[in-house]
Every structure is written in C-alpha cells, then in structure tokens.
Amino acid sequence: MISTQTAPCASTEKVNLKEVIEINNLRKGFGSEDVLINVSLNLYSGENLVVLGKSGSGKSVLIKCIVRLLEPDDGTINVLGENVSALDHRSLGELRKKIGFLFQSGALYDSMTVKQNLEFPLRRIKKNLNQKEINEKVKEVLENVGLSDALNKMPSQLSGGMRKRISLARTLVVDPMIMLYDEPTTGLDPVTSNEISLLINEVKRKYKTSSIIITHDIECARTSADRIIMLLDGEVYQEGELEKFEKSDDPSIKSFFK
Amino acid sequence: MKKFNPVLKVKNIATGQSIRLIEKTIAKTAEAGNFLTNIADVFLFMTRVTKEAFSRNFEFKEFLRQCFQVGYKSLPLISVTGVIMGLVLTIQARPALLSFGAVSMLPGMVAVSLIREMGPVITALICAGKIGSGMGAELGSMKVSEQIDAMEVSSTNPIKFLIVTRVLAATLMIPLLVLYADALGILGCWAGANIKGEVTFVLFFSQAFSSIEFIDFIPALVKTFFFGAVIGFVGCYKGYTAGRGTESVGIAANSAVVLSSLLVIIVDLIAVQITDML
Numbered sequence: 001m002i003s004t005q006t007a008p009c010a011s012t013e014k015v016n017l018k019e020v021i022e023i024n025n026l027r028k029g030f031g032s033e034d035v036l037i038n039v040s041l042n043l044y045s046g047e048n049l050v051v052l053g054k055s056g057s058g059k060s061v062l063i064k065c066i067v068r069l070l071e072p073d074d075g076t077i078n079v080l081g082e083n084v085s086a087l088d089h090r091s092l093g094e095l096r097k098k099i100g101f102l103f104q105s106g107a108l109y110d111s112m113t114v115k116q117n118l119e120f121p122l123r124r125i126k127k128n129l130n131q132k133e134i135n136e137k138v139k140e141v142l143e144n145v146g147l148s149d150a151l152n153k154m155p156s157q158l159s160g161g162m163r164k165r166i167s168l169a170r171t172l173v174v175d176p177m178i179m180l181y182d183e184p185t186t187g188l189d190p191v192t193s194n195e196i197s198l199l200i201n202e203v204k205r206k207y208k209t210s211s212i213i214i215t216h217d218i219e220c221a222r223t224s225a226d227r228i229i230m231l232l233d234g235e236v237y238q239e240g241e242l243e244k245f246e247k248s249d250d251p252s253i254k255s256f257f258k
Numbered sequence: 259m260k261k262f263n264p265v266l267k268v269k270n271i272a273t274g275q276s277i278r279l280i281e282k283t284i285a286k287t288a289e290a291g292n293f294l295t296n297i298a299d300v301f302l303f304m305t306r307v308t309k310e311a312f313s314r315n316f317e318f319k320e321f322l323r324q325c326f327q328v329g330y331k332s333l334p335l336i337s338v339t340g341v342i343m344g345l346v347l348t349i350q351a352r353p354a355l356l357s358f359g360a361v362s363m364l365p366g367m368v369a370v371s372l373i374r375e376m377g378p379v380i381t382a383l384i385c386a387g388k389i390g391s392g393m394g395a396e397l398g399s400m401k402v403s404e405q406i407d408a409m410e411v412s413s414t415n416p417i418k419f420l421i422v423t424r425v426l427a428a429t430l431m432i433p434l435l436v437l438y439a440d441a442l443g444i445l446g447c448w449a450g451a452n453i454k455g456e457v458t459f460v461l462f463f464s465q466a467f468s469s470i471e472f473i474d475f476i477p478a479l480v481k482t483f484f485f486g487a488v489i490g491f492v493g494c495y496k497g498y499t500a501g502r503g504t505e506s507v508g509i510a511a512n513s514a515v516v517l518s519s520l521l522v523i524i525v526d527l528i529a530v531q532i533t534d535m536l
Contacts, residue, residue, distance in 0.1 A: 093413040107408035121412035141507075187478050226365070 010210070018045040019078075020178055021066060026075035028061055035061050037234045038075070043178070043210055048200065050213045050221045052256060053231035059214040060104070063180045064229070066212070068092060068097055080177065097125045101169030104183040106163035108155040114166050115151050118142070118173050127176045129171045141169040144206070145199065161192035168199065172207060179203065179211040185220045197223035218256055230256070266285030269435055290455040303495055307425060310418040317419050324427035328389050328490075332435055339384050340439035344368060344446025352454055361455065365462050366469025368447040373470060374478050379526055382485035385432050386518040390493035393424055396496025398507035406498070421494045428490025433482040477536070481529035485522050492518040 020248045021043035027038040035058040043049050053059045064070040066077055069082050077084040082095055089179045108117050122129065129137070145165040164184060171179065177193060181200065185193035197220045203209055213224055221228060221242070228245055230238045232252055238245065246257055347368045355361050379414040397420060399407050409416045448462045500510035 064407075069407050069410060093415075095412050096413050100409065101408070101411040103404045103408055105403050107404040109405055109408075110403075121414070124412065124414050170412075 009240055019043070019211070020045050020080055020105060022076075022078040023062075023066075024076045026062070026065060026077065027073045028058070028065055028070060035234050036065075036072075037235055039231070040075075041229055041232070041236065041239070042073055043212055045210050046204070046225050048213060048226045049205055050225035051231060052215065052218075052221055054216060056078045058234045059216075059231055060182050063101070063182055063212055063214055065247070066180060067096060067101055088183065097174065098177045100162045100169055100174070100176030100179045101165070102168055102179065102181045102184055104186055106155075106167040108158075108163055108167055108170070110155055112155075113151075114142075114147075114153050114155070115164065116156075117155070118170050121170060122173050128194075135171055136219045141173045142166075144172065144202075147170045161188050164188065164192075164196055165199070168196075168203070172203060175207065176209060179207075179209045181211060181213040181215075183214055184217070185215065185217045190219070193217060193220060194223065196220070200224045271472055272476060277292060295401070297408070298428050299499070300495065303499070304363060307421050307491070307494075310415065310425065311422045313418070315418070320419055320424060321423040325424045325431055326400055327392075328424075328427045329431035329434060332385065332431075333438070335384060336435050337442055340377070340442030341379060341446035341449070342373060343380055344443035344468050346449040347371065347376065347443075348447045348450030349453070352451070363469075364451060364463065365419075365444075365447065365457075365466035369444055369466035370469055370474055372441065372443040372447070373440050374474050375486075375526075375530075376432035377443055378436050378478050378485065380484050381436045381439040382432060382482065382489065382522045382526075383519055384525050385428075385435065385446075385485075386489050386522055387515055388430055389432075389516040390489045390518040391511040393428075393490065393493030394465045394497040395507055395511035397494060398500035398510035401500050402504055402507055416498075418523040421498060424494050427485060428493070429483055429486040432486030432489065436482045436485075437444065437479070473536070477529065481525065484529070488525055489518045492521060525528060 005114070019042050020040075020110065023039060025082070026039040027034065028035055039058075039062060041051075042047070051059050051062065054129070061070060065072045065080060066084065068087075069253055072085060079095060080098060082091070084092070084095070087095060091217055108114075109120065112120065115138060119134055120143065122137060126137075139148065142151060145168055146166050147162060150166060151163060155166070158166060163175050168184075179200075184196050186199065188196065199211060200211065200220075201203055204211060211224075213220070215221055225242050227241055228239070230253065238248070238250070238253060244254055248254065248257070349362065352361065352364060355364055355367070372483060397406070401419070406416050406420070410417065444463075444466055447466075448457070448459065451457050451462060496510040496514040496517070500506040
C-alpha cells in the first residue's frame with residue numbers, strides 16, 4: 001500500500017519545468033453565460049497544480065475541456081505537445097490513454113464489481129496483457145490505494161472514501177502520465193479527506209504523474225499543491241505558491257485561506 | 259387631472275395586442291426550431307449508432323450480457339402475458355362463435371390473431387415498458403453519475419459499448435420473445451377452450467395450425483425486428499441524451515416508454531399496410 005504517513009509538503013520536491021499541459025486564452029460558455037474567460041495556464045512535468053475556486057467558478061469545466069469532454073469555444077489546449085481541439089477521434093483516444101481523470105462522483109460502473117471496474121480500462125488500453133498480468137496489475141493498484149479486500153465488492157457496497165480510492169485505482173491501473181482530479185475530497189470527512197490528499201502526493205511520487213487538482217478544499221490544497229491557481233468568476237485571479245496565497249491581503253483570497 | 263383620451267386607449271390596446279402577437283410568433287418559431295433540431299439530433303445519433311455497429315472491434319461480451327438482460331430476464335413477464343392473452347381471447351370469442359355454431363373455428367381464429375397481431379404488438383408494448391424504460395433509466399443514471407464520461411476518457415467508445423449492444427440485443431431478442439409469447443398464447447387458448455368445453459391437445463393444435471399459413475407468419479415476424487430496433491433505439495437515445503439532474507433520469511425513462519410505445523403502434527400500422535398490399 002502507498003503510505004499515507006509521509007510528509008505532506010509536496011512543494012519541497014524539485015519540479016522539472018517541461019510543460020505537459022499548456023492552455024492559452026481558453027473561453028467556454030453555456031448559452032449566453034461565459035464560464036471560463038481567457039484562462040491561460042501551464043502544467044509542468046512532475047507538478048501538482050491546484051486550481052482553487054468557489055463552486056461555479058468553472059474549475060470542472062476547465063479539466064473537462066482538457067480531455068475534450070467539453071468543446072472549448074475559443075483558445076488552445078496543448079496536452080503533451082498535441083492540440084486537443086485539432087485531434088481526430090482516434091488520436092484523441094490515444095491521448096486520453098495517457099490521462100487519468102478522477103471524477104467528483106467517482107463514476108464507478110454500477111453494474112460491475114471493483115475487479116471488473118479496474119479491468120475495464122486495462123483491457124482496452126493495455127491490450128497486450130494476459131489474464132495473469134491483468135490480475136497482478138489490479139492487485140497492485142488495489143494495494144496501493146489500501147483496498148485489497150474490496151476486489152469482489154460492488155460499488156454500492158463501498159463508502160464515499162472507498163469509492164474515491166477505487167476510482168483513483170481505476171485511473172492508475174493504466175499508468176497515466178497526467179492526472180486530473182475533480183474535487184477529490186468533496187463529500188468526505190476530514191480524516192478521509194486528508195488520507196486522499198496524502199494519497200495524491202504518493203501517486204505523484206510513485207507513478208511520476210503531473211496533476212491538476214480541482215478543489216475548493218483548502219486543506220487538500222495545502223497538502224498537495226506545488227503551485228496554486230485561483231479562479232474567480234471564470235478568470236485566473238491569482239497564481240503562485242501556497243505561501244503567496246497564505247500571506248495575501250486580498251479579501252477574495254483571504255476568504256479561502258482564513 | 260389627466261383627461262381620458264379614447265384614441266390613445268385604443269392605440270394602447272392595439273399596441274399591446276401586437277406585442278403579444280409578436281411574442282407568440284417568436285415563441286412558436288423557437289418551438290418549431292427546437293423540434294427540427296431534435297429531429298436532426300435523432301438522425302445524427304442514428305447515423306452514429308449505425309456507423310459504429312458496422313465498425314471493427316464489436317463488443318461481443320457486452321452484447322451477450324444485454325441479450326441475457328433483454329431476453330432471459332423478460333421471460334417471466336412475457337410468459338404471464340402470453341398465457342393471459344390466449345386465455346382472454348378464447349373466453350371473449352367463444353360465446354360469439356358459439357352463437358354461430360362455429361366453436362370449432364376457435365383455435366384457428368385465436369392462433370391467427372395471436373400470430374399476426376396480438377402477440378407481436380402486445381409483447382412489443384410490454385417490452386417497451388420493461389426494456390425501453392430500463393435502458394432509458396440505466397443510461398440516464400450513468401450520464402448523471404458521469405459513468406459515460408468516465409468510459410469516454412478511458413478510450414472506450416460509449417456509443418459502441420452501450421448503445422450498439424443494447425439496440426442489437428433488443429432487435430434480436432424481441433422477435434424471440436414474440437415467438438415465445440405466441441406459443442404460450444396458443445397454450446393459454448387451449449386452456450381457455452377446456453374451461454368451458456373439452457378439446458384434446460392434438461385436435462386443438464391440428465385445428466390451430468391448419469389455419470395458419472406462411473403469409474401469416476413471415477410479415478408478423480419481420481415487423482417484430484423493427485419493433486425491437488425502435489424500442490432499443492428510443493430507450494438508448496432518451497437515456498444517452500438525458501440531462502444532468504436526477505430528475506432527468508425519470509424523464510428519460512418515462513419518455514422512452516411513451517415514445518417507443520407510440521412508435522410500435524405506428525410501425526405496426528405501416529407493416530399492416532405493406533402486408534395488405536402483398
């Protein structure tokens with residue numbers, strides 16, 4: 001199992017400055033309402049970038065645009081050097097294989113057991129694996145999230161925290177290069193939230209991932225952030241390291257970091 | 259004090275009426291636009307499903323699972339419906355035939371009506387209720403809980419995995435369910451005939467099958483494939499295009515049943531017209 005007892009200070013690790021995600025002037029609206037307005041940001045290799053913001057500030061829309069679950073209205077998104085909007089269906093599928101997406105609700109397939117949930121992406125993305133290798137991989141990721149005994153359970157038998165862990169295991173099973181976490185601690189108690197935040201750091205360390213963590217949970221940001229971007233009303237309001245936010249006198253930032 | 263001006267009053271009323279007329283026109287135009295957009299969406303969805311159905315890497319395991327869900331799990335309901343259908347037809351028709359002294363025609367009459375019309379339509383309507391609503395609700399809740407998005411980001415084509423398998427399963431299983439319901443309906447008819455009178459199993463079936471011709475059987479069977487396709491497609495479309503709220507799951511299930519039932523009746527009407535021309 002990945003230890004959740006390690007030091008939470010992720011920012012002490014040295015960050016390689018190679019860009020894995022580059023977003024320029026992204027704009028996305030629904031009807032007449034603009035949700036994202038000229039958002040530009042970069043995610044560097046090996047970095048945990050926390051995107052903070054109030055509910056409805058466009059955080060989830062941002063990462064859904066990155067994997068093209070939503071089509072941007074304007075602007076460019078480059079992931080691992082490829083312009084996401086310009087990719088055809090097949091190339092987009094290939095790119096998505098390198099990205100893990102942890103959904104807010106977990107999004108486990110209700111009709112499948114935990115084992116089947118983990119095997120589902122594995123069989124489709126890593127087609128050359130035989131059953132023995134698949135079993136070993138499933139066992140390994142379940143151990144890493146600390147839920148080896150949940151193998152044959154149905155999602156309905158799992159608690160909120162367990163669902164998040166299994167969902168994380170499902171994304172990790174295919175060894176993604178980039179992780180996108182959509183509100184990973186929402187709806188969890190403080191202890192479980194902290195465990196998930198520490199797990200995010202351990203995933204970065206063990207799987208060498210670069211991550212965007214969407215959250216409004218300040219403790220999660222404190223634990224996992226190398227760098228923070230704050231969205232306000234669909235625009236990038238402030239960017240920097242945790243310390244800069246902690247010391248800010250800006251009322252909008254202070255309301256988060258009080 | 260402001261002086262009452264009748265000309266101004268009439269002008270105001272006329273202006274108010276014009277504004278209301280313009281507003282109504284705009285609303286109706288928007289409604290018509292939405293209707294046309296919906297039709298276009300349905301055709302685009304159909305095109306995508308058809309294209310994916312003929313593409314490589316067919317999800318055979320999921321298709322078999324759906325056949326089990328649609329076919330095997332519907333057997334108890336179809337069994338009860340089939341038997342009751344035959345029984346009720348017999349109980350209702352027997353007195354009328356008795357008054358003409360034509361009770362011996364009962365097996366043939368019930369068999370023909372079951373195979374040509376009652377069996378396919380009633381089974382399809384039952385399936386629209388059970389399978390159509392099930393597909394609408396299941397896919398709708400998968401949409402709400404982001405399971406379809408999760409499938410998409412893990413490089414799985416949800417149209418191929420979820421929709422094509424379900425539509426094909428419904429298209430192939432519903433004709434088999436109809437044949438099963440027909441067989442049980444004829445058995446129910448034999449049971450009904452024995453409640454009031456007495457007829458042997460062999461005599462009953464020889465009378466029933468001597469009345470059935472090839473032309474009774476084939477068009478009825480062909481139309482059930484269309485019933486299955488309609489039920490599967492509508493259920494999947496309504497579920498897949500459901501909104502994001504939990505309320506939309508109920509709406510998807512409900513509209514899947516209503517629309518697929520209506521379309522079954524319309525397809526039946528078209529099939530009857532075509533059969534009549536043969």
